[in-house]
Amino acid sequence: MTSRRSFPAFSPELFAPTAGRPLRAKSRLLEHLADIQPHRHDWAQLVFSMTGAVRVNTEASTYIVPPSRAVWIPPGIVHAVTAIEQAELHTLYLGPELLTGEAWSVGRVLEVSPLLRELVLALPAVPDPLPPESPQDTERRRGMEQLVLIELQRARPLALGVALPQDVRLRRLCEAMLREPGRHAGLEEWAVEAGASPRTLSRLFREQLGTSFAQWRSQLLLAHALTLAARGRPMSHIAAELGYASASAFTAMVTRTVGMPPSRFFAAA
Template sequence: MPGRQSFPAFSPERFAPTRQRPLRAKARVLEHLADIQPHRHDWAQLVFSMTGAVRVNTMAATYIVPPSRAVWIPPGLVHAVTAIEQCDLRTLYLGPELLAGEAWQVGRVLEVSPLLRELVLALPALPDPTPPETAEDAERRCSIERLVLVELQRARPLALGVALPQDARLRRLCKAMLDEPGRHTGLDEWAREAGASPRTLSRLFREQLGTSFAQWRSQLLLAHALTLAARGRPMSHIATELGYASASAFTAMVTRTVGMPPSRFFERA
């Protein structure tokens, strides 16, 4: 893409929040299916993409988010990031004292307001200012950082996470479904691929995730559908990519799952 800017892959430690800089911004371009391997750090993180969808995995859940949505990662939580498509990734690193309430101690998806998006773009995205900041630059940056915190506290949480099991066999199956949600539609096909009986997998879904296979798969498909809708894909294309025989069958699943048709759900979500 002409004019596209690429960013070097700086180590997170070079962006570690300090008393002088408790909030740091980082930017990089991730190619399609590029991975940031599992890791953890002592500071909180907000990760989102200006363009392209990303998937953030933790031990407990996976979050599939299009632009205008972000994943909040509390301090100490092991996480990995995968680019579902090429994306212009933005990351905020925050000292744990900045947002220390109970709600900030768990991972979740947050809405990114147009103002928050522009504020993040305005923050320096290099480990060290070059040339060094002037007093005026530092005052402007501190003002932007204060507004970022205000917008984060106002950000609406969204239920876009998909829970992941601890059982190794079921976790492998769930990850395969995350990678190719439309490859099979029913539990029998996935069970044959996993080398387990449908009854065993059905029991594991209930025990490990507190839900049925069909309910879990519906949540997964909704998350994937949201990223496709954000790219402007027509409903018929979304239905086909997710393994539905028709747009009407996909519409029925969404309406049954969230109580509203896809057009209204995508607009709200």
């Protein structure tokens, strides 16, 4: 069994946005199953990986994202990151004054355009103090920072977040499903592990998350399937890993949930 390694939050205060540098870049390599411990800060954050999938947890939601997708985390939100596989993690820290309004006050998944990807790679990912810059270098960096903000405002939001409950019993069940989404298909099997009746868990899904077990599980499976599809896995392998007896059964679930077959959904999302 692969062991899980836990890391502190990599000294985010060394990259805190300032008046002179309101947008900061940071990068690091996370090994498979490595965790960045829960933490918070007073600035906003955009987190994504160039290679490898990551899971970003907040108190209210979890986001499972492959490369070319990013998670927006508003200021003050407690969050943690887990590498589903080895990930080249990149982070942008943004002063809270840069992107304001209701849309930026909640966490969500955003599409990363090719231009935004290259801009993040080009920004200096170093803590303070910034190495000496020529006037031309400073002008170039500030121009890139402005382009990053424009690209973020143009970025398409994607419905890839999975809500998490406050109830301890249901939270424990949801966390187990996140770790191994294909272990059981039905609520009855999961209820045995949770030590609660299917009726109780069904009620908690409705009360805590405003959805049914089947709907919540479908959203979770879609997020995992998108990650597997980003690795180039064939549909039959994705279906098997997520516990479906056949690719056609998995295709029917995706079509029923999002209104289009997996080939179109994965291409569009």
